[in-house]
């Protein structure tokens with residue numbers, strides 16, 4: 001009996017394979033299997049977790065196996081003990097312990113290609129882009145008037161929220177989310193890049209329903225026949241991608257492919273045919289007051305804003321064209337300005353009790369104006 005986790009079957013020598021009468025592929029666990037496994041571990045190790053928590057864990061851990069769940073629980077217990085300064089391992093785990101452990105394990109996962117990466121972004125974290133949101137949702141949840149699409153290409157300038165949007169779609173639809181940056185799949189060894197593409201789709205198949213997000217798609221699927229690489233690696237990767245996408249539609253699987261690029265003109269046109277990424281949606285920056293306000297609202301959701309200051313007041317001072325990423329940078333700096341101001345004040349009034357309350361972390365118009373002058377050339 002051979003237990004082979006590292007090499008795909010096709011890479012083993014046929015002479016060697018003849019030694020085995022049967023081969024069985026054990027793929028990733030389905031959602032139901034993961035729930036059963038987790039419940040079994042919890043019962044065996046007498047760990048108390050309510051059903052809602054178990055469901056949350058299962059939803060956030062596509063691709064996890066027995067070892068991953070054991071690591072998750074160990075990390076969660078360790079985290080609980082250090083946060084609450086408890087010596088005994090007999091603890092009641094909280095959601096924060098679990099979520100922190102999932103984050104840590106996912107960080108390790110993301111180092112391997114196509115590993116499940118779980119980032120929670122909600123719709124209201126994405127400001128504006130209402131048309132794009134509607135377009136994606138209608139593609140995912142078709143009505144009688146439109147068909148379900150297999151994929152959408154998001155294109156537009158950098159920092160306009162394409163990646164953010166893809167993550168939000170995955171969260172809102174409760175789909176698993178596999179995020180791959182195009183260049184990550186490319187490998188100098190012959191045949192390895194194509195194998196990486198196959199591997200990513202295999203992972204997606206085992207994590208259905210799943211959103212497969214290819215960032216920087218132009219680097220992975222450039223126009224064929226125009227590449228300078230001598231072995232035609234780029235062309236073969238594109239062909240592999242097309243084969244996988246066709247297979248995906250014929251099997252009618254719940255895999256939805258989202259591609260993102262700044263250069264749609266560089267992408268091989270075969271990828272944009274019906275049944276593949278058959279819809280291209282432009283994701284642009286904020287050109288009007290309304291979209292700027294929507295993005296600012298989303299970015300300052302968790303800020304404690306001074307009551308006599310309204311985000312509307314800022315809009316007139318912003319440049320005509322800004323991206324979400326630029327507004328994010330500005331809001332981040334405004335919060336830092338506020339924090340610096342409060343720390344300075346506390347240091348000068350160290351004995352003043354009123355100064356020690358969190359209410360002092362009120363972000364004011366001055367904090368924003370200062371941040372704005374640092375980030376943009378003001379009108």
Ligand SMILES: Nc1ncnc2c1ncn2[C@@H]1O[C@H](COP(=O)(O)OP(=O)(O)OP(=O)(O)O)[C@@H](O)[C@H]1O
Nearest residue numbers: 125126127158159160161162163164298324325328
């Ligand atoms: N519409 C938006 N609402 C809220 N935040 C936004 C929005 N657009 C961008 N941001 C902020 O800018 C950051 C960068 O955005 P994101 O990575 O999604 O851009 P992108 O279009 O994928 O860029 P690139 O093409 O360079 O990959 C986000 O993490 C977010 O903080």
